[in-house]
Amino acid sequence: xxxxRAPAEIVKKLIDLGIMVNQNKSxxxxxxxxxxxxxxxxxxxxxxVNISDIDKMFKKEINNKKHLVPRPPVITIMGHVxxxxxxxxxxxxxxxxxxxxxxxxxxxxxxxxxKEKGKTITFLDTPGHAAFSAMRARGARxxxxxxxxVAADDGVMPQTVEAIDHAxxxxxxxxxxxxxxxxxxxxxxxVTNQLTRYGLIPExxxxxxxxxxxxxxxxxxxxxxxxxxxxxxxxxxxxxxxKQNAAGSVIESKLDKGKGPxxxxxxxxxxxxxxxPIVVGDTFGRVRTMxxxxxxxxxxxxxxxxxxxxxxxxxxxxxxxxxxxDHEKDARAAGEQRAEQAQMERRKQDNTVTLSNLFSTxxxxxxxxxNLIIKADVQGSVEAIDSSLKDIKVKGVLVSIVxxxxxxxxxxxxxxxxxxxxxxxxxxxxxxxxxxxxxxxYKVDIRLYxxxxxxxxxxxxxxxxxxxxxx
Ligand code: GDP
Numbered sequence: 004x005x006x007x008r009a010p011a012e013i014v015k016k017l018i019d020l021g022i023m024v025n026q027n028k029s030x031x032x033x034x035x036x037x038x039x040x041x042x043x044x045x046x047x048x049x050x051x052v053n054i055s056d057i058d059k060m061f062k063k064e065i066n067n068k069k070h071l072v073p074r075p076p077v078i079t080i081m082g083h084v085x086x087x088x089x090x091x092x093x094x095x096x097x098x099x100x101x102x103x104x105x106x107x108x109x110x111x112x113x114x115x116x117x118k119e120k121g122k123t124i125t126f127l128d129t130p131g132h133a134a135f136s137a138m139r140a141r142g143a144r145x146x147x148x149x150x151x152x153v154a155a156d157d158g159v160m161p162q163t164v165e166a167i168d169h170a171x172x173x174x175x176x177x178x179x180x181x182x183x184x185x186x187x188x189x190x191x192x193x194v195t196n197q198l199t200r201y202g203l204i205p206e207x208x209x210x211x212x213x214x215x216x217x218x219x220x221x222x223x224x225x226x227x228x229x230x231x232x233x234x235x236x237x238x239x240x241x242x243x244x245x246k247q248n249a250a251g252s253v254i255e256s257k258l259d260k261g262k263g264p265x266x267x268x269x270x271x272x273x274x275x276x277x278x279x280p281i282v283v284g285d286t287f288g289r290v291r292t293m294x295x296x297x298x299x300x301x302x303x304x305x306x307x308x309x310x311x312x313x314x315x316x317x318x319x320x321x322x323x324x325x326x327x328x329d330h331e332k333d334a335r336a337a338g339e340q341r342a343e344q345a346q347m348e349r350r351k352q353d354n355t356v357t358l359s360n361l362f363s364t365x366x367x368x369x370x371x372x373x374n375l376i377i378k379a380d381v382q383g384s385v386e387a388i389d390s391s392l393k394d395i396k397v398k399g400v401l402v403s404i405v406x407x408x409x410x411x412x413x414x415x416x417x418x419x420x421x422x423x424x425x426x427x428x429x430x431x432x433x434x435x436x437x438x439x440x441x442x443x444x445y446k447v448d449i450r451l452y453x454x455x456x457x458x459x460x461x462x463x464x465x466x467x468x469x470x471x472x473x474x
Contacts, residue, residue: 096126112294136172146173162415244272248273287315376428434449
């Protein structure tokens with residue numbers, strides 16, 4: 004592009020110079036110098052901004068304890084469909100709008116903040132565990148605490164279990180909100196009992212999980228729930244350094260006809276300012292505008308604040324990380340380098356574990372644990388497979404069942420597999436069409452069986468590196 008010459012011509016030129024290449028080969032520094040001379044242009048080596056260091060930059064100041072100050076907790080609400088996640092989010096939003104912001108126009112930026120007793124809490128507005136794990140799969144750790152909503156008249160349902168497993172896999176603490184206690188059929192005690200089977204045991208029963216019985220519709224005990232969130236957050240001693248350059252993650256993004264690329268981001272470290280040069284995922288820019296969830300323009304945003312920003316050169320993806328740089332040219336260089344790197348990684352065979360490469364990947368990466376997700380047609384089979392797999396004894400390798408359940412292999416399973424580098428095993432079930440596409444895109448291995456023995460045997464052989472190749 005810079006030389007304004009067709010690739011074929013450059014290849015020919017290089018061959019003339021005695022360098023055998025093709026169009027897909029990347030050129031070393033010496034070759035590029037030679038080429039520059041041949042075309043009479045000046046080549047200068049670009050100052051390298053090492054972007055693998057971005058994550059280090061992200062973490063660097065976190066360890067700089069001197070400037071750490073408490074920050075608001077970031078909460079995700081999860082639970083089975085129709086158990087009241089949206090109702091709770093809506094109730095919180097409407098009942099706790101700060102007085103000076105009432106009357107502002109509510110914007111959907113994927114998150115919002117409320118105030119209770121002078122303390123701020125940030126809620127992510129995207130209920131659903133697929134979103135939660137999708138972010139994690141992209142390396143973003145956003146949520147400090149999960150509020151698990153379980154309807155008191157319905158009890159633990161498949162997505163309740165999914166949510167528990169997603170939160171556990173992310174090592175995110177759970178607060179249980181048993182909802183709909185206003186309903187005639189509500190039986191919070193029975194639901195509490197059910198949850199103990201998944202390791203969620205209330206404090207008064209000797210466990211360490213906070214349970215609150217609420218009605219999201221009427222607002223009953225919602226205040227208590229908030230008090231518990233604040234309490235738990237205080238115990239967790241969540242801190243950040245507002246004095247450093249901002250860093251954080253993308254919650255949502257879109258292309259707006261008028262504004263161009265728009266990203267809702269959560270500032271996790273530091274303080275973001277208007278005009279900051281920024282790298283987001285593999286795009287970059289300058290923070291042109293910054294608004295909060297009430298449409299109010301902001302000049303700066305500190306830790307745990309969600310804001311919508313414009314000024315990026317393209318649309319990043321949810322879960323992408325961002326970092327603010329001191330100088331725009333560094334941000335640009337880093338952004339370009341990230342884009343290149345991302346492309347290379349897409350080309351490169353990745354490290355996804357499959358049953359066929361299990362043994363070699365484990366050896367290569369010094370893995371000691373195989374993560375598995377099990378889906379089967381009936382609960383009896385799930386349990387049989389679960390216990391047989393746990394019985395497999397291969398020296399030095401541990402079987403870990405990240406999630407198991409009844410029903411088709413869905414997108415949530417694939418996302419969880421992606422986030423935990425797990426293999427999905429299906430017994431007498433199939434993936435949904437969307438799950439299948441997603442698995443193909445992200446190279447998640449899904450194996451289907453109709454004989455339990457075959458399933459166990461294949462996993463065992465794979466762990467020993469003796470799985471016969473499949474053609
Ligand atoms: P989501 O799918 O988890 O987001 O569930 P929604 O918030 O959409 O709630 C599903 C249905 O349950 C709606 O009709 C709500 O009005 C109702 N609902 C939610 N919370 C309560 C509650 O505390 N009490 C009662 N009676 N109904 C509720």
